[in-house]
Amino acid sequence: MFTEKIKENLKQIVGSKNVDFKKSSLLVYSYDATPQFQSLPDAIVSPRNTNExxxxxxxxxDNRIPIVPRGSGTNLSAGTTPLEGGIVLLFKHMDQILDIDEENLTITTQPGIITQDLIHEVEARGLFYPPDPSSMKISQIGGNINENSGGLRGLKYGVTRDYVLGLEIVLPNGEIIRTxxxxxxxxxxxxxTRLFVGSEGTLGIITEATLKLIPKPETKKTMLALYQNIDAAARSVSAIISNRIVPATLEFLDQPTLQVVEDFAQIGLPTEVKAVLLIEQDGPEVVVQQDMQQIAQICEENHAVEVSLAKTAEEAEGLTTARRSxxxxxARLKPTTILEDATVPRSEIANMVKAIENIAKKYDVTICTFGHAGDGNLHPTCLTDVRNTEEIERVELAFEDIFHKAIGLGGTITGEHGVGAMKSAYLHLKVGEAGVEAMxxxxxxxxxxxxxxxxxxxAKSERKRVVVSS
Amino acid sequence: MFTEKIKENLKQIVGSKNVDFKKSSLLVYSYDATPQFQSLPDAIVSPRNTNExxxxxxxxxDNRIPIVPRGSGTNLSAGTTPLEGGIVLLFKHMDQILDIDEENLTITTQPGIITQDLIHEVEARGLFYPPDPSSMKISQIGGNINENSGGLRGLKYGVTRDYVLGLEIVLPNGEIIRTxxxxxxxxxxxxxTRLFVGSEGTLGIITEATLKLIPKPETKKTMLALYQNIDAAARSVSAIISNRIVPATLEFLDQPTLQVVEDFAQIGLPTEVKAVLLIEQDGPEVVVQQDMQQIAQICEENHAVEVSLAKTAEEAEGLTTARRSxxxxxARLKPTTILEDATVPRSEIANMVKAIENIAKKYDVTICTFGHAGDGNLHPTCLTDVRNTEEIERVELAFEDIFHKAIGLGGTITGEHGVGAMKSAYLHLKVGEAGVEAMxxxxxxxxxxxxxxxxxxxAKSERKRVVVSS
Structure with a gap:
């Protein structure tokens, strides 16, 4: 199928420098950040423009060759793995900001730009692009759009979808449309526009995007609230929202995660407590001050054992960077790290965290949990080893239980990572067979x-998690 | 096609009280708020629940009978006219709020509730549902969702789409899905979810919706800025945004509209000026105060001849109510009022207003212009008489020119009213033939x-505005 003639055609289209058939290169693009899924593509192609x-x-x-568009491969649902071979499409030549429009508060960009570079560019002009996936230092905006990426600021500011105003798309028949x-x-x-946001590269190739910007918040403050009891942390989350305060960030880390993050980042995080909330508020100085005072009080009322405000911007930055890491x-602890993103209504966070603990016990697997508590978006993370097939089977069963539990609590199988190949076997749990059929x-x-x-x-015919040995 | 047997079947499904075949009723539902489009349905059906x-x-x-879901019929793009007969579906029995969840900040509701009733219910709890179409006193939330309605608060808060978190939908095959x-x-x-928002009832029937709420802003202030020059008003809009202030509302009214609104509302609106900006900001007291001061200064710098803050909540309410009216x-002035909603990037507002003035002169028709200046969403409104076929032809040509001009300025044929039957002939101008084909x-x-x-x-085969004589 991937004939010499096709290879020649590809070279003619993008130039021979921009097609790569080397085995070593194919290997590099045979996987993404998701363990257990690997498959060799036939070629790596780097077009220089939309026409290409x-x-x-x-x-x-025309030749029935699969195409997998790929940003930086930080995907966590095996969404950018070339499972059926074909072409991995890179955007390294399409990484330019085309326009920042300060009157209309928009940025128009090619897909290949690094998310954080885009954020820095707009912040330099006093503007703000809120979606901030933890991978933003290396992720590309095109990948974020295809996955509808979330991030730490989702609670107050929403997700990538909420900032995409227009797209240029190459449809599977090669036609170019603008939305x-x-x-x-x-x-x-x-x-x-929103149909393509989060469509995981399965409907077309996004070649340009116009994104909404907002004014940069005047100031930001960061706080840690420590708990000896997960329920108390969850109750604080609910109480903050019920008091009509919507913080920019409201993150949760359990004790095992805290320990590991502190070992890694060494910034003096408390490791002796059962749970931590990392809380940020941004906006006008006076409002932030008032909100943070009220939040601190609510946390104390809900039995936080300590509440402390970051004293400097550097200290605050250190805390969020630690969380992002x-x-x-x-991933340093065990050969394989499987991170999930089952999401529940915010009010069910405590139930979900407890369910995850019980499930981990039931299957005798190690699961650390952290995530976006304000969004009900948790990241139960399993530390394991794919070579231990017996354990991996228990891990799979544990995650299956976690998905069922999340659905039972009114949640979803994926809050921000996408379905990919990893969760395709579970999609019907959330949207039903009729929903899958509509999609x-x-x-x-x-x-x-x-x-x-x-x-x-x-999913392929069988409703089971696809496990490809790596 | 619409046989006695089908009539019997309908009665069996919803009960005979809930099917209406009377000619007088059919006439009532033969049109919506859009002039020039009228067609009799075969039956009016009011189901009592999703199963029905x-x-x-x-x-x-099974019987190839058209269904037109209809809220309160305030549609302005002939979106709820039963142009091919069949059933008009009403939601008068499905008008209940099912749940207001103060922890998750959501409201779950049936489609038939009046938008303003929903807004009042949530505001009574200190919560806020921002989308506020001018028709909200009578429009139904189901209609708002199907049309992705905008409103006066769109600039800061977005449109209906931005608040729809989940839907229950009956697909055309009768299957029920939840998103x-x-x-x-x-x-x-x-x-x-977002595919169905704004799909104008062409993909399925929305039977339930979960909407996002936010905390109600602490306070709100309202201001009028008067101009003797439309450019100065438009420059003020751009300058406010460029100064990183996003007001809740930023409305524009031209002199003819002002005159008519004042005649109607009699609240002492200035009628001797060329243009007025109605500006609202909401949020924490101190921020609103500061923003309004800065906005006033910006308006004065941009040659507002007068800037005045509403002194009381009643005065403010009077101003926005007048605008909404x-x-x-x-509509009182002439037998027929045709209101459009061509939308451009905010920075092109002045160009668009001038283009509309020139087009009105060119075709010798009366067009008043008002609208959401902050969104670039104008409502050029033609006062005419459908019985004057010669004038109506010029009106059609004028609107065709307006659509082309909006597209030329990077805009769209419809900002918030939908395509319906009225603008179907122009959809390709915005999305291209390939875009229409994808849809x-x-x-x-x-x-x-x-x-x-x-x-x-x-559109039907011919790319021309459909004019059905009324």
Whole structure:
């Protein structure tokens, strides 16, 4: 299928420097940040512009060759693994900011820019792009859009979807469409913009995006609240919201995670407590001051054993950076780290954390839990070793239980990481068979030859987690 | 097609009291708030629950009978007119709030509730549902969701889409699906929730919605800025945003609209000026005070001839109510009022207002312009008479020019009213033929028999505005 002629055609389209067939390169792009999923692509292709993307897509469509668009491969649901071979599409030549518009409060960018670089660019102009996935130091904005990435500021500011105003998209037939624009309001037909946000590269290739910006908050304060009891931490979360305060960030770390993060970051985090809330508020100085005072009081009323405000911006930055490093820190401990993102209504956080503890005990596996408490978006993280097949089976069963529990509490199987190949076997739990079918109809309508990131979102015939040995 | 047997079946499903075949009733539901579009349905059906909706839909699908879901019929794009006959579906029995959840900040409701009633209910608990279409006193939330309604607070708070967290939907095959939930984050598959928001009843019937709430702003202030020059008003809008202030409301009224609104509302609006900005800010007292001071200064720097703060809550309420009544006020003057909602990037407001003035002159028609300046969402409103076919032809040409101009300025054919039947002939201008085709593929996938609100969004073969004589 991947013939010499196709190789030649690819070289003609993007230039021979921008197609790579070397085994060593194919190996590099055979996996992403998700353990247990690996498969070799046939080529790595780096188009230089939308027109080249369109030609590559047409070639693939005509020849039934899979295409996997890939940002920096930080995906945690095996969403960027070339499970059926074909082409991995890189955006290293399409990484430019095209326009920052201070009157319309928008940024128009190519997909390949690093999220944090984009954030720095807009902040330098007193503007703000809130979505901040933990991977933002290396993730690309195109990947964020395809995954509808969340982050630590989701509680107050929403997720990537809430900031995408318009897209340029290459459809699976090679046609180029533009959706939305620098527009606060646009209801011209179906909302293709949001359909593509979070579609995990299965419907087309995003080649340009116009994103909404907001004014940068005047100031920010960061606080830690320590608990000897997970319930008390969860009650604090509920009480803060019930008191009509919506903090920018409201993160939870359990004791095992705290210990590991402190070992890694060495910034003096408390490791003797059962749970910590990391709380940030931003906005006008006077409002932040008032909110933080009230939050501190609410935490104390809910039996926080200590509440402390970061004294300097550096100390605050150290705390959030430590939180963002949780996955990296945990990953040092065992050969394999499997991080999930089951999400529940905020009011069910305590129930979910306790359920995770019980499930870990039941299957005798090690699970550390941290995450976005304000969003009900937890990251139960299992430390294991894929070579231990017997343990891995128990890990799989534990996660299956976690998904069922989350659904039972009114939650979802994935809050911000996407379905990918990893959770496709569980999608029906959340959306039902009729929901899966509706989604499949959209997929078939856009991509009848199933060339766009095949094997993702939709499970193969068998409703079971796909485990590919690595 | 609409046989006696079907009539009997409908009675069996919803009870004979809830099916109406009377000519007088059919006439009442033969039109909505859009002039020039009228067509008799075959029956008015009022199901009592989701299960009944499902059965009605199945019956219609099996017998190829069109269904037009209808809220209060305030639609301005002929979106709820039964152009191909069939059933008009009412939600008068499905108008209950099911749950207000103060911990998760959500409201779960049936579609038939009046928008303003919902807003009052949540505000009584110190919570806030921002989308506030001008029709909110009579519009239903189901209609708002189907149209992705905007409103006066869109600039700061976004539109209906930004508040819909989950839906219960009856698909055209009668299957019932649930999307989303009380969840801040959910990326389990394609975003069906946002696909259905703004789908104008063409993909399924929304039978329940979970909406996001936020804390009610502590206070609100309202200001009028008067101008003898439209450019100065537009420059003020740009300058406010460029100064990193995002007001809750930033409305524009031109002189003819002002005159008419004052005649109607009699609250002492200035009628001798060329343009007025109605500006509101909400939030913490101290921030609102500071923002309003700065906004006043910016308006004066940009040659406002007068800037005045409403002294009391009643005076402020009077001003926004007057603004909301603009359409009703204009509608008193001539037999026919055609209101459009071409939308441009905020920075192009002055160009668009001038273009509308020139187009009105060119075609010798009367157009008053008001709208959401902060959103770039204008409402050029033509006062005419459908019985004057010669003038109506010029009106049609004028609006065609307005759509082309909006697109030329990077805008869209509809900011918040939807495509409906009225603008279907222009959809390709915004999204391109490939975009229309992509949308049509979604429609075909969900509704292969085209029973759901047929004749809306997608134009018939000819690319021309459909004019149905009334």
């Amino acid at each position: 993307v369109s030609q590559v897509v047409k070639l693939c469509n 939305g624009g620098k527009l606060a309001k646009d209801v011209a037909g179906y909302d293709l 949780a996955l990296s820190a945990l 499949q109809q959209i997929k078939n309508a856009f991509d009848p030859n199933n060339i766009m990131n095949p094997g993702k979102i939709f | 909706v499902s059965q009605v839909v199945k019956l219609c699908n 989303g939930g009380k969840l801040a984050k959910d990326v389990a598959g394609y975003d069906l 603009a359409l009703s006020a204009l 049509q593929q979604i429609k075909n996938a969900f509704d292969p028999n085209n029973i759901m609100n047929p004749g809306k969004i997608f």
